[in-house]
Amino acid sequence: MVRTAGSGDVLRVAVPKGALFDDSVSALARAGYDVEGLRDPGRSLIVRGAEAEFVIAKPTDVPVYVAYGAVDVAIAGRDVLEEAALEVVELVDLRFGACRFVVAEPVSATRSAEELYRHLGQIRVATKYPRITERHFAERGLQVEIIKLAGNIEIAPLIGIADWIVDITATGTTLRENDLRVVEEVMESTARFVANPASLATKSDRVTDMAERLSRAVAAEKGA
């Protein structure tokens, strides 16, 4: 069954927990939304504000909530949207939560993966983002074997499960701490304001209003 739960006057908004949470809450606050409940949600995952109902979600679930209409709109990282490849409308680049997707390898590797490739014809890549990784190497024309892991990607080359990793980095600190160096860039990512296509068509005024308020809020922040 595919239903939108929020059929009333308020929009349902998914807010990702984790790295994007604080910036998301302050962007919503600057856009004039009542986010008091979000600042200290305790254990509740659904928080009602005056103009919107917020659903606190695991970041990778956010595109799923939006695409299936469980929420009308959401804040989600470009990276997560790309990986999910679901039908949502990206309305605004919120510009916070910037990070890069990179290919990395151990600094101490005696032979570079490129050299191994010449002899073995294949490179093993560990990642949490198999779809992005697959697309990147397909565009480069490099044959790779992708291994999907759930976390701690940076140790994959150290324990010998992969030659390269594809992972997110904001500052590069985790990579350096794990003795990894960047081989190449895959993509850049920032937080986006996204909408369910049906909500955009049927609750157009409220969705557009929220997009514009958020857009002004982030523009003011960056301008200041």
Next chain:
Amino acid sequence: MRPATARGFRDVLLDEAAEREAVAASLVAVFDSWGYSPVETPVVESHEVMAAAGPEGGEAAPFRLLDSDGELLALRPDMTLPIARVAATRLADDAGPLRVRYLAPVFREHASFRGQARQFTQAGVELIGANGPAADAEIVALAAEALRAVGLTEFTIAIGSVEVLHAFVDAAGMPERWGTAVLRAAHARNLPEVRRLAAEPGVPAEVADALARVLRTRGGADAIDACRAALSACGRPGAADGLAETFSILEGIGCSDVVVVDFGTVRSFGYYTGMVMQVYAPGLGLPVGGGGRYDRLLAAYDRPAPAAGFAIGLERLMIALAEAGATPKAKRVDAVVGGLDRAACFAGAAALRQAGWRVVLACGATSLELVRAAERVDAFEAIEAADGALYRLDRAGGRADRVGEPPDQPPSRRFSGRRRP
């Protein structure tokens, strides 16, 4: 062996099946009243035929099969491609325009755990060999009438035009790679990416401005005016004329309350070439249906002809109706007919059916056993055939009264859905 259906396939039974049948029948009746004739095509098509529509021609990945000759086949992913094939081959000599309708299962391949069905039923129409705003308006108006006929009162048909976006891309005079990127971003509905591409050096200011705004433009005649102004500024004044005329026809026939112009509705990478439409219903996060104009598809089968159509997803329509509390009531059984004389049972049931009753046979069952049988199928009445007459039974299994000759109206009509007291 686990006796289960394959992933993404399911059985449709009892009440659900009856309700679906009733909804489908209402849709089909409307299509039929507009003079659309039924067509049936094979479930399986040669993969080559499906692929002729282009790499991104279909809506989604087709379900592929390999036959014993090693030929690659595909289960039809929609009905538009098979009907285009039929129109380009067997009906090629038809003077046209050709109006056809269908109610058919279609198949799409989906990855696991996406909660997506691999088989679903589409009800739709295709209007082949007709062009212009009147033909486009016919498609939209027919969709609106069909949805109203099944009892859906609140829905939105978003209409847009592929031509508008192509006109802006064309006016930019940028390399083809840039144009492709803009179309791809617009198709993925990634507006920040469209704005980024619009801001690239070399893009004329008026095109950059239009691209940033027009995909977000929606509304009525005002939205079309805003789009036309932007098109004029880019030196492509005519690109929205067709859509404007289509909209004014729809406005004139009282469809403006359900039709909204939305230039963000683009399906530029499908086979669509002109108007595109998506149908949304409240409470449903996915479109109930969609369609548009695809004037180049028949050319892929060597018989160029303009064409347009739409399809409604029956499963999604059923959810939308349930959300709106407008699911049609399944018809109840009027009576269970029993009695010791089997020939009398058959004859009595036949007489009742003649009078419009919906009757279940229970030969051999009498009195309380017959009442129980009637309760099991939720029938209005238990009727016993004996001595050349039909007797209504009371709850205790006794004979209450005789059914008249000929029988009166079926109870389902008399009580119109209320339970018999």
